[in-house]
Amino acid sequence: MSKVSKLSLRRLLLANPWGFAVPLFLGVMASIAGVALLGISGWFLSAAGLAGVLGTVQAFNYFTPGALVRLMAILRTAGRYGEQVMAHEHLLGLLRTLRLWVWDQRVAKDAANLHQQSRGDLLQRLVSDLDQIIRWPLVVMLPWIYALLAYASVFIVAYLVSPQLLWPMAIAATLHLIVVPFICGRYASHSVHIGQILGTHRRGRFVSLFSALITLTIRGHWQAYSERLGQLDKRQKKAEVKMQQSISFGRLASYTITVGLLLSYFYFLTDYQSNTGTLALKTGVHGTWFVALILCVLAVNELVLPLAQSFVAQGQSQVGIRRLNQLRSTEKSVSATEQHALAAIESIELKQFRGYHASSGLGNKPISMTLTSNECVWLRGNSGCGKSTLLASLAGDCLNEGQALINGQLIDLYDNSAFQEKISYLPQASYVFQQTLAANLRLGAEESKDDVLWKVLDAVALGDWARTLPNGLNTLLGAQGRDLSGGQRKRLVLARLLLRNTEVLLLDEPFDGLDSDSIKQICHSLQHEYKPDILVLVSHISSPLSDNARVIQL
Amino acid sequence: MPKQEKAPKQPRQGRVKSPELLFLNEWASRQSKRYRLVQLLGIVFTVSLVVQAWSLANVFSDMVIEGAFSVSLLLIALSALLIRALASFGRERLSASASRSIRYSLRKKILSHLTHLGPSRLRIDEDAALSTRVYEQVDALDDYFSRYKPQLFMVSLIPCVILLAVLPVSFIAFGVFMITAPLVIVFMIFVGHKAAQANRRQFRVLAMLSNQFMDLNQGLAELKRLGRTGQAKQRLSDSASAYQRTTMGVLRLAFLSTATLELFASLSIAMIALYLGLGLLEQLPWDKGLSPVTLTQAFFLLLLAPEFYLPLRQLGNDYHAKQKAEAAATDLIEIFDTPLHTTAQAKSNTETSHLSVVKTHSTSLLTFLKLSWQEDGRSRLAPITNHISEGERIWLSGESGVGKSSLLHLLLGFEEGYQGECFVYDDAFSELDLAAWRARLAWLPQTPEWINGSIRQNLLLGIETPTEQALQEALVKSQCDDFVNALPEGIETKLTELGTGLSGGQMQRLSIARALLSKADVWLLDEPCSGLDEDTASAVLNTLDRASKGKTLLVVSHDTHPIKWADRHWNLTHGGLHEQSIEAIA
Known part of the structure; x- marks a missing residue:
């Protein structure tokens, strides 16, 4: 068939x-x-x-x-x-x-x-x-x-x-x-x-x-x-x-x-x-x-x-x-538009860009901004101003209006798999599959060796927790990660994204429900060995990462 | 073992019936009238079966030997065939309607039980899974009640009647039946056991497959972002293939046993035919020159032989119906086993007298006197004594599992198994007009309760339609007007099952609007700020402060979201209730 x-x-x-x-x-x-x-x-x-x-x-x-x-x-x-x-x-x-x-x-x-x-x-x-x-x-x-x-x-x-x-x-x-x-x-x-x-x-x-x-x-x-x-x-x-x-x-x-x-x-x-x-x-x-x-x-x-x-x-x-x-x-x-492979992303330019939900039409006010390599951006705004929606549409998950130029080239971001290959997006509701810890991580990079997995777990401050598990990396995670706390789930999904090693990283409230030590550890990783070229952050918690970031107020 | 035979009625002797079977039998007994009628028709069916075989046998032998036969015999044969058809028609209709009555009344009962359980229904399962139990699982009982149950009677009736009919005709045929029948039954049990195991395993694996599919489906957005949908498909394909392989292994075995059963039936028929044929030719090795049966008798036996094994084979086919029903019954029993908490009622009443005397705050709206709640020996709420006056706004904090939600559920009237006393003014809570009390309540849980429908329908859920002005006022007061009016369809926007991009804070504001519209003066809030970030939470709490002035409030909230405008702060621990001053925190 x-x-x-x-x-x-x-x-x-x-x-x-x-x-x-x-x-x-x-x-x-x-x-x-x-x-x-x-x-x-x-x-x-x-x-x-x-x-x-x-x-x-x-x-x-x-x-x-x-x-x-x-x-x-x-x-x-x-x-x-x-x-x-x-x-x-x-x-x-x-x-x-x-x-x-x-x-x-x-x-x-x-x-x-x-x-x-x-x-x-x-x-x-x-x-x-x-x-x-x-x-x-x-x-x-x-x-x-x-x-x-x-x-x-x-x-x-x-x-x-x-x-x-x-x-x-x-x-x-x-x-x-x-x-x-x-x-x-x-x-x-x-x-x-x-x-x-x-x-x-x-x-x-x-x-x-x-x-x-x-x-x-x-x-x-x-x-x-x-x-x-x-x-x-x-x-x-x-x-x-x-x-x-x-x-x-x-x-x-x-x-x-x-x-x-x-x-x-x-x-x-x-x-x-x-x-x-x-x-x-x-x-x-x-x-x-x-x-x-x-x-x-x-x-x-x-x-x-x-x-x-x-x-x-x-x-x-x-x-x-x-x-x-x-x-x-x-x-x-609609989505079957030409999706040829993209070159490495060096800049993202948004012109009167607005993300919105198909059902309600709700989203952010049109915004224009330019993101270039080696930049960390902190999106801020009041509750309900559409920070998350903007981030989701930037990740190609949400409908958008306006223009987006990647490396100076006009591209439709929505549901564009060639573009999504180049970015990693951590949504607010993160999903953990009912597979082993290792299998969940390897969804990010299939061929990763165990030591690579341990390294990335340490990077998101999950290493100590994982080492206490009797089955280690082979621990089967329950339905929707039910035996994980919200913070653990989020970090696990983040670790999966870091393994992908993409140029662009979009994070929606990555620090929700985390203690300050973990936040410090994650920020350190994101500023050093797992540093992306472009990082966009939505967070209501200030962190070492956001201290050095360019703030964009929505 | 003669000893066992002497005391067959001893309870717990022999086979202990599983709770599932007891449950199914109990429901079946509610339709005992219909089932008795079904049995009666079964007897009619069996008798006409024998009559048909007898008259046809006569017709056949006369036709073969004399070339002519009596009309009346033919008519008897054909009308017996027709009566059989009518009897099985009646049986079908009756069993189907018995099964229907059972299932629909069972469903009604489950629904009303779930309703009475209120919030504690979620201890069984989430709503979507409960709906599967209420609909699919109840319907899964159909085959049991409409086929297996009536067939059980036929399985013992038909072979017995046929054996009786055969006995005067031929000892040898009787012997063949007698020898093969127990073999068939032994095999049936063996097969049944194997099939049961196979079935259970199949159920489990199939459930696992569905689960895997749902899991991958729920994470589909993530998979698409990661570009891993191909791998997921491979996984689905692999597990489906593995399922196919293992199931086929089990099924082959199960079918092999059924085939052996078939073979018994087929060979017995062939054996009887051969024996009769040789007998008629007077060529039986041990009986040369003698015919043990007449041609009429031979036909009679030949016609009855397949009917002898048919019900047994059918029961084997219907066996999975029993399996299915038992699996479903397990899930349904779990619902009924979740108690409504009415047992402790009597106990609390006995204490009423002496506690009523010592009660002090009869001018308070709510008075708790050593109110506690134990379940299965586990304390769900430590004894608390305190009171709430009309218009007081109380912040209730405490670590999770200490019984904060239980107290709210109790006040909602869904839990009755408490100890100690709870008064609304002078009336004991247990003797309260629950409807009147509930009409004063507004309920704002962690995740607000929404139905599939527009914002308007949700706001007006279960209340009289207010004026448009009142509606707007409520929206303004709860600070919903800005974002609701910004929606392209405004207040008519549909709130679908998965949300429409309204944020958690906006949803909470809408439920504040709903509480305002309901004119309730006692608001019970269960962690209205959980899942909200700090800024949003404090904004929601500010709105709540403004909207709830003059109402009596009991707000459960963690220390992370302090309610500074509350009149009093209660801290609930496993040791009891401690009143703290608001200023100390603020």
């Missing part, structure tokens, strides 16, 4: 056709063997019974059918086993492909739109949608093909019994394989769709309401609000009822069609004898074959029954695919 291609069920099947073909083949084998097992046994029994009555036992070859019966039993089992193993192999492969597809979609999003889908929504997509989708070949496609081929083989038996039977067979097959599943799928698909939408909506409402639980409760309005949550639940329940109804009715219809088919057999192949009240076989119809046929039809019935359910599942897969496709980024062209 290519990176940004649209998902579709067909594409999923073609993603790995062999992975799908092998379980299909095995499954077909198992299904037909299952039908044949009953059919042959039936024929064998009746033929044997007849031979016993007619006294032609000696001439009856019972070895071949006996062996066939055993062969079918083994084929059925082996086929089922092989099918399950191969199908799951295929399924897990699909899961991997899909996850990576989702990841590609996320990466393709530009920085400001990255959080368009909230966290809970994304999780829901990942867990339930992927689940629905990967089940599709297993639950929908394979059973349908099995039923189709089983029907085809029964057609042959029916033809051998009497060509007349082909018509009712054809009608029953159409009803079983196409009409009933289609109607069920159609009837349920609307509810499936509604159910999925309600699901997302309900979750959003839940999170939203519970985040204001106390305020709503003490205002005495919780009841009214939570009732609306109950309403959503009720609607969801209705959709669910409809879905289950269509499955149950579909099964019932399939059963009825089978009974109808059997009735038609008897209508075509027997004559009513009113004197004895019995049905007699028409001449030329072999009772033994007829028995085999009926048993085959009963076996096919078992294969047809799950189809109603599987086509409701198809609706679920389609809704899942549609929702996943919403993740696709369409506005890729």
Whole structure:
């Protein structure tokens, strides 16, 4: 699957056709063997019974059918086993492909739109949608093909019994394989769709309401609000009822069609004898074959029954695919501007430059300034004047207006990976990954040796702490760095940035929550061995670093 | 072991049911009426199964040997088939609706429990994760209640009925069934055990994968800045491949056991068919020249043979439904296990009498008398005795974990498990009209409570719509007017889940505006300045000072953010409450 291609069920099947073909083949084998097992046994029994009555036992070859019966039993089992193993192999492969597809979609999003889908929504997509989708070949496609081929083989038996039977067979097959599943799928698909939408909506409402639980409760309005949550639940329940109804009715219809088919057999192949009240076989119809046929039809019935359910599942897969496709980024062209590699940054000139947030339009007042090599700048201003926003847009994370010239060349900073390669930006909320300490650091420079890592940890005053860890650099850091304090987290991310050794360093409140010794240590590192060419600092704490800095008041 | 058999009813004897199973059974028993009906239909199903096999067998043998058969037998056979269809239709509908009733009422109960837990719900998990429990985990019980539970009955019913039906017909077939059935069951248990392990492992690994994805996704901005999205993709790909490999190893084993089960079923059917065929041909090695069964009986046995194994195989398929349900139940039980703190109520009432006598400050709005709070033997709040008068503004400080937040939660009416006394004027807190008391409160926590909606909707959350003028006044008084009016959409700007670029200080100001609008005269604030830098914090505190004149305030704040304008300063320690003078700090 290519990176940004649209998902579709067909594409999923073609993603790995062999992975799908092998379980299909095995499954077909198992299904037909299952039908044949009953059919042959039936024929064998009746033929044997007849031979016993007619006294032609000696001439009856019972070895071949006996062996066939055993062969079918083994084929059925082996086929089922092989099918399950191969199908799951295929399924897990699909899961991997899909996850990576989702990841590609996320990466393709530009920085400001990255959080368009909230966290809970994304999780829901990942867990339930992927689940629905990967089940599709297993639950929908394979059973349908099995039923189709089983029907085809029964057609042959029916033809051998009497060509007349082909018509009712054809009608029953159409009803079983196409009409009933289609109607069920159609009837349920609307509810499936509604159910999925309600699901997302309900979750959003839940999170939203519970985040204001106390305020709503003490205002005495919780009841009214939570009732609306109950309403959503009720609607969801209705959709669910409809879905289950269509499955149950579909099964019932399939059963009825089978009974109808059997009735038609008897209508075509027997004559009513009113004197004895019995049905007699028409001449030329072999009772033994007829028995085999009926048993085959009963076996096919078992294969047809799950189809109603599987086509409701198809609706679920389609809704899942549609929702996943919403993740696709369409506005890729915006950021796909020419991003050829930049030379080392020696100067940054801003003209009437203003960073702002896409959603609120809030940001700093337009500013003009020039930053040159070997400079340290301290951005200051009152709370809410947009220092952080300016820094973020300078890092290409936030939208901007005005002009930015790098080395005298006009460049669009926003989401520009060539530019971001040359800078390091420490945001206010720093993120630590659930990996080892070393792996987190090596995100800055992949090939760093352990001693380099220790050196940088010392530079940010984390060395002593890291040395107390029993596993040292291999310590696994918990979810969102939960076992780290805010200051430690910040310093760890700073260490990661220092390893990158870029010319420009942008720091947003790096000293928040740190003691003065650590601050001194970090400033010392930033002024000596880890000194960047250009350093821009936003901080409300004065430090040795800011003492020597050029102050720019916003 | 005869000894064990003699005392089967002894509690804790034999299998001890896990709390998950007890939980599931308890909820299932609320729908016992429906489940009984389902069982009744199951009996109808089984009986028609046998009738169908018997009548079809007759039709077949007559057809083969005489070329003619009775119409009534055929009609019986076909109507038995139809009755089976109807019975399973009814079973499906009933089980589905039983499962629905259980799940939706369970969900309702969880929701109301969470509501009553109030702030302590966050001790279980964060809201987003709780929503997964309330919706996905509850729905994960569906297969258990709608399929596994009814199937459990069928598994014992159908084989027993078939065995009974077969017994008078053929001892050999009966023997084959009798021998294979326990084998199948033994394998089932074995397989079930293996499958359970495989399932658990799969659940864990899958959760880990999701977790990894979410982790990388949350740090995506950082990864993009570092230019490491490719490596992250590689990591995702590697772990997915590793997952595929290990899972397939486990699954192969699990499927192999299922396949053995299948093989038993298939071979037994083949064996019976062969035995019957040879028997009819009078060619049985030990019985030459003799037919042990008639053709009718042979067909009867052949038709019943697959049905004998079918429910067992189905139960094997549905086994994962049980696994899934148990895993979900663990999470749900945890919610119910978080107590509502009503147990200590009785104890505090007994102390009321003698403490009421000694109470002194009945003119005060709030009086605490040896108010303390112990939970699981751990002290969450040391006994405190003090009072707050109307219009007093009190700064409460103390190290973390000393019970400052607990005291606020208690005053909000979400915690009842306290000891000692708390009075609002002359009324004991436990006998208070909670709604009326809460109407006087405004709640300003560390991270203000916001819903998805506009600033206006958030300000007016749960209150009567005030006049536009009152709204503007509140905005001015809380110093929100500048930045709110600077927004392109002004007060109609949406506050999305992740914030819109409003700073922490601005968010706190908005919650001050909300408190002003609510007309509440008792404000409870839990560290309104945490996460704010010093300049912003002091600005917010100044705003708070101006906006809260004349209100009764209880402000929890660390020493790093002293509240100099407070009337009194309480310092809470593990030893109790110490009143300090404001001037000493300022």
